[in-house]
Amino acid sequence: MIKVVNVSKNYGEQRAVNNLSLGIEKGSIFGFLGPNGAGKTTTIKMLTGINSPDQGKVEIDGWSPELSSVREKIGFKPEEPHFYEYLTGLEFIKFAGNLFERSYQKKESDYLGVMESAGLYGVRDKIIKHYSKGMRQRLGFAQAIINDPEYIFLDEPLEGLDPIGRRELKNMIERLKSQNKTIFFNSHILSDIEILCDQIGIIHKWKLVYSGSVLDFCRGEDLEKRFIEEIEKIEGSHSVA
């Protein structure tokens, strides 16, 4: 289970997350929504142990993600992932795999399998510098699942993909869900969140404004409409105050 308890984070004077609390059950797909600068990426960085909270605590299965043993079971795809440009896709995947205890003894065929499932088998020996944006997104996804993680964190995984690429990635997410993986992702593409997620969290101006099931939030309307309504309602109440 992922547990976030009263977490706050500042970058110098700039507030990034304010008193955030969340609970995500194992095996669910959780969509984290919010306007730009709301604190989504900061939250994901704390959940993956890249940054520490200033206040509060983040736990995965009861332990801090800053522990190596916890990070062994985490996969993370950053937003617009950047890679080592002079490596080939396959070399990069092997590099990522070798950083884990649980995957460094993988065979060549295992790595090729991951490249194939990400749709990159044909370009595995091409240097990353020549990859398109869609290929980079898929490579980012492939390195996030190389250790067969229990918890997968995806920051804007569908951005920059064409409709076919998006469909393929959504299928991959569905497949991971069927394997009982817990998936946490940030996205601006609300129609995809509506289809994929069981639970959502909405963050606005560094504070959590909703956390619960998609159905309860939508109340028969589409997610995008409800999301805009909710944000405008909060903005309105702020301006009145």
Next chain:
Amino acid sequence: MRRTIVIAKNTFKETIRDRIMYGILVFSFLFLFSITVIGSLSLGEDLFIIRSFGLAGIYLFGLIITIFLGASLIYKEVEFKTIYIILSKPVKDSEVILGKFFGLLASIIALIGSMGLIYLLVVWFNGGGFDYRAMLAMVLQVFEFSIIISVLILFSTFSTPIASTIYTIVVVYCGHLLSLMFNYVASAGDFQKYLLLGAYYLFPNLEKFNIRNLVVHGFGITQSEFLLTAGYATIYTSLVLCLAHLIFRKKEF
């Protein structure tokens, strides 16, 4: 340790394939082949000139490549956000710093090795036989570059590549002038004296690694001198890497 080796291997591959580095390397090869011509212009001092220019060329090109590759080593990871991919995996900050250090050092050893091979061939071709003392000069050069790489990594944790390059050039320049600085201390006033002494102990004494003049005149150094110099480089490099690690672990990404 295993993860340090994985990061080092990756850094080695990444740096050794850098196209700009190839440009500098090709230029250095051309220079090393052309010193035969420079040598033939001298009056009976061909080998002396070939050895002087050859070893100086290996040092200078090695230094340019080291600074070029090292100045952005950590900065690029943070700026291009590849660090997110590494730090979200079970990797310690110290493994990142050490992996980067050993990866770049391995690249530099490979480059000095290839330039050294051409140098040895040129000397042999010009009747100088196997110049084994030059190999000792190159080994000491590797020790000097290990200090320079650690300094570059330190600067790279908190400044831009251009600033890191400038700071490192200052360190290299001062590091080669420390003996002069120390001689000046006796005649300096109180304030200047402490300032110079501070600089003397702070900067690495890079002249310790320069035995090129001895080598071209047919001399070498004793085993104990070699071990002391190697020990000095190891201690200085370790201290600078510890400092780089302290800064890196406090960094917010």
